[in-house]
Amino acid sequence: MKRKYYTWFWCVILLFTTFGISAQTSEKTISWRGFDKVEFTFENRGAWYVKPQKALPGNPWVWRAHFPTWHTEMDSILLSRGFYVAYVNTNDMFGNPKAMQVWDRFYDYLVKEKQFAPKVALEGVSRGGLYVYGWAKRNPDKVSCIYAEAPVCDPKSWPGGKGKGPGSKDDWASWLKLYNLTEEQAKDFKDIPLNDLAGLAAFKVPILHVIGLADKVVPVAENSDILIKNYTQLGGPVSVYPMTRGEQKLEGHHFPIEHPEFFANFIYQHSVPVVKPLSHQPYIEVNRGLGNAYEKFRTTKKGTVAFLGGSITHNPGWRNKTSQYLTEHFPDTEFTFIAAGIPSLGSTPHAYRFQRDVIGKGVPDLLFVEAAVNDRGNGFSEKAQIRALEGILRQMYAKNPKANVVMMAFSEPVKNNDYEAGKEPVEVAVHQKLAKYYGASYINLAREVYDRIRTGEFSWQYDFKDLHPSPYGQEVYFQTIKELLKLDFPSVQEVKLPALLDKFSYEKGNYHPIEEAKNLKGFTLVQSWTPKDKVSTRDGFVNVPMLVGEEANAALEFDFKGKAVGIAIISGPDAGKISYSIDGKKTQTLDLFTNWSTQLHLPWYLMLNDELSPGKHKLRLNIISDKNEKSAGNACRIVYFLVNE
Numbered sequence: 001m002k003r004k005y006y007t008w009f010w011c012v013i014l015l016f017t018t019f020g021i022s023a024q025t026s027e028k029t030i031s032w033r034g035f036d037k038v039e040f041t042f043e044n045r046g047a048w049y050v051k052p053q054k055a056l057p058g059n060p061w062v063w064r065a066h067f068p069t070w071h072t073e074m075d076s077i078l079l080s081r082g083f084y085v086a087y088v089n090t091n092d093m094f095g096n097p098k099a100m101q102v103w104d105r106f107y108d109y110l111v112k113e114k115q116f117a118p119k120v121a122l123e124g125v126s127r128g129g130l131y132v133y134g135w136a137k138r139n140p141d142k143v144s145c146i147y148a149e150a151p152v153c154d155p156k157s158w159p160g161g162k163g164k165g166p167g168s169k170d171d172w173a174s175w176l177k178l179y180n181l182t183e184e185q186a187k188d189f190k191d192i193p194l195n196d197l198a199g200l201a202a203f204k205v206p207i208l209h210v211i212g213l214a215d216k217v218v219p220v221a222e223n224s225d226i227l228i229k230n231y232t233q234l235g236g237p238v239s240v241y242p243m244t245r246g247e248q249k250l251e252g253h254h255f256p257i258e259h260p261e262f263f264a265n266f267i268y269q270h271s272v273p274v275v276k277p278l279s280h281q282p283y284i285e286v287n288r289g290l291g292n293a294y295e296k297f298r299t300t301k302k303g304t305v306a307f308l309g310g311s312i313t314h315n316p317g318w319r320n321k322t323s324q325y326l327t328e329h330f331p332d333t334e335f336t337f338i339a340a341g342i343p344s345l346g347s348t349p350h351a352y353r354f355q356r357d358v359i360g361k362g363v364p365d366l367l368f369v370e371a372a373v374n375d376r377g378n379g380f381s382e383k384a385q386i387r388a389l390e391g392i393l394r395q396m397y398a399k400n401p402k403a404n405v406v407m408m409a410f411s412e413p414v415k416n417n418d419y420e421a422g423k424e425p426v427e428v429a430v431h432q433k434l435a436k437y438y439g440a441s442y443i444n445l446a447r448e449v450y451d452r453i454r455t456g457e458f459s460w461q462y463d464f465k466d467l468h469p470s471p472y473g474q475e476v477y478f479q480t481i482k483e484l485l486k487l488d489f490p491s492v493q494e495v496k497l498p499a500l501l502d503k504f505s506y507e508k509g510n511y512h513p514i515e516e517a518k519n520l521k522g523f524t525l526v527q528s529w530t531p532k533d534k535v536s537t538r539d540g541f542v543n544v545p546m547l548v549g550e551e552a553n554a555a556l557e558f559d560f561k562g563k564a565v566g567i568a569i570i571s572g573p574d575a576g577k578i579s580y581s582i583d584g585k586k587t588q589t590l591d592l593f594t595n596w597s598t599q600l601h602l603p604w605y606l607m608l609n610d611e612l613s614p615g616k617h618k619l620r621l622n623i624i625s626d627k628n629e630k631s632a633g634n635a636c637r638i639v640y641f642l643v644n645e
Contacts, residue, residue, distance in 0.1 A: 035052065043102060103135045121146075122146045243257065278452055295491040301333050309350070318481060319368075347374075348380055407435040428446050519555070529543070541601070545639075557618060581619075582608065597631070
């Protein structure tokens, strides 16, 4: 398969980004314990790294958080073995997202400019635990291991003093101010090391906690004990080493480190040899980029971001992480996030529900679109995919000509099989084609997952696990999306729509209410439909109005104006068959029963004709007596009529 890894726009972006992360003040080299220490200013903050006399292949490194000069015996051992040690001063930010943004850029600087290893060992002492876990949870693919010494894992314990420890009144006041929280809000604040460890555990990042059993400042029972329990239950590898020899100072919070070579071995073991994973960049096509959206976020301090897709968008994972990243990347911007993911739905449903489920809730500045998995599973043809995706894009740009769009092709086993056979999956190619034609950014996550599996980075069976990704898979998706979001983009003029790729594209697709049906015979308008059986349903397609016919010979008519007509139905265990005609022409039959109907009252979108001449038309629809042999009945339950005007 031929892929263009870099367009001219990529070159401009990468040059711009490289300049941004490398434009530091002059470096000054001093001697530190027999090693060269390079000091410099990074984003107006003090920073440094210590160089080994002879670096190991791949340049492994340790990143110190806060208190970088405390207990440096282990650092000296690692330096002598060929490690770098680095630090950027974000002190007194308590692991706040603003500090995490600095850490992101500092990481990029050292990895991209200084060729440090792509995975780093993190060292967190005391409140440094807030930093190392805050950054590791946001970047589990970039961490080789974590060494934490008497770490703060819950700010309510320290500096809050809400447990058995005394806390620190002044530091607690600073923490509350920095996070813009009241005392009451702080009780339920979730962005702390104890929570959201699933991604880190899925990557099997080893952690080692060195603790003092008599620590009254950062009580172990309120901090390390809880984190270790949570991490272990999620499958994360954990080691704990209590320090009991030597004088215990500061109410047990300061203690001497026994056998520092043991902990140096821990870091060495999990960092060497350096393994370089595949780059994210070959799977990203920037095209027009996100400059217009970013300019809007910065200048108006407001932004609307929509996520349109199926179950992979509906489920928690990459979407939540993307929202969190944008919020942290633009901390002064008030965001509206529109979660428009509905399980089982692909591009055709998206095109017809776009006005209601997206535009009806706010006009996006930035839109994420995914449909490749359900388009494959639901059997939409290449032509139907083009018509639907083009319809979505044209609806978006018609409403906001300056909107930016990111189109994504997610992974699944059948796509892996296509790649294995040397074929480009049709759905992937369609997404890429539409993105390029309309200037939308594009991410080929299907190919990326396949390539990473093929090179041995992870397995589908034990890591990614399913087309509904595990926490590991969600992180794989998000980290590539994040690489796109991290770039700076120039803004461009509003989009001038090119000629249609397909004159029957669903650019004016929309729902029409079922109340528009007439001449009902055997169909009943149920104001709030719920199933009589115990088969599951989808949100948005239960407890809603529905046009229900359950017996053969039930009939209706629907007058409409447009180039296409279809029905959005619920296909459950008793789904029947229909016959229909448009404008009295040839009658056709359609089986409403699907492969999933026995398990689910499935939202199912059927285009009855999408190549009509513009103008007025009449649809006649009947339930016929014949039915699928697997079906328990003859039901036709219509939620919406679909019309492309």
